[in-house]
Amino acid sequence: MSSHDFHVELAEHDFSWAAMDTPVGPIAVTSNGQSIIRVEWPEPDEATDDRTDQSDTGIHQGTGASDPLIAEALRQLRAYFDGALTTFDLPLDLGPVSATARTVLTALDETVEAGTTITYGELARRSGTGIHARGIGSIMGMNPLPLVIACHRVVASDGLGGYSGGRRGTALGTKRWLLEFEDALPPALF
Known part of the structure; x- marks a missing residue:
């Protein structure tokens, strides 16, 4: 991809x-x-x-x-x-992120296309790192290249999850907008 x-x-x-x-x-x-x-x-x-x-x-x-x-x-x-x-x-250049974070971000970048989403747990499994879903969320929050490495496509199994992109106070609204723009907002979140 x-x-x-x-x-x-x-x-x-x-x-x-x-x-x-x-x-x-x-x-x-x-x-x-x-x-x-x-x-x-x-x-x-x-x-x-x-x-x-x-x-x-x-x-x-x-x-x-x-x-x-x-x-x-x-x-x-x-x-x-x-x-x-x-x-x-x-x-x-992902800079000084850990090897594990690099593996997770690379798995996201290479396997989750626009118009699709993946849960934190599924990305944990797909990356093969042994990291739990909560750890995947932390890695997404440290992504130095949001949008380009599309961490907004990673969602919780029961909702939108978190997001650190967007201006202060607008992060989840930004995530929702990006997913709607890509026609990828999970049906349970409409």
Whole structure:
């Protein structure tokens, strides 16, 4: 399913970032020049403060105006929110996550497609790590690349479960919106 190239080490690089407006709020992308290392929802002052230059396209240039990885990541995010892209194809660096977390996030990325969901327990089994469902939830909360590695597709067996994406105070609403957008909200949650 995925052609992501996961890097294990963070090399010494200059970091650059940019943010863009989306239906679920501004999303910031950070690059180390070789890989995308972070996708996050910045707080309003972080996305639009004096260090940014917002164009009429809704993109806040940040420090990533000349980084081709940032440009490609923003292009793919725009295509995702336009409904034209379901799988991201970017070089990714998960940074200092544990080997177990890396295994779980890779299993999620490679086996759970847009328009589908998986329970925390099923992802635990599928990853082969021996981690319990609650531990899978913790790993999802530490995912440095939400949306690109789609942790919003992981749900509880009896409901939506948690989510750490979105702006402060909007996490579960963001998860619900993303699942509805992908036509993947489990029927029991309507």
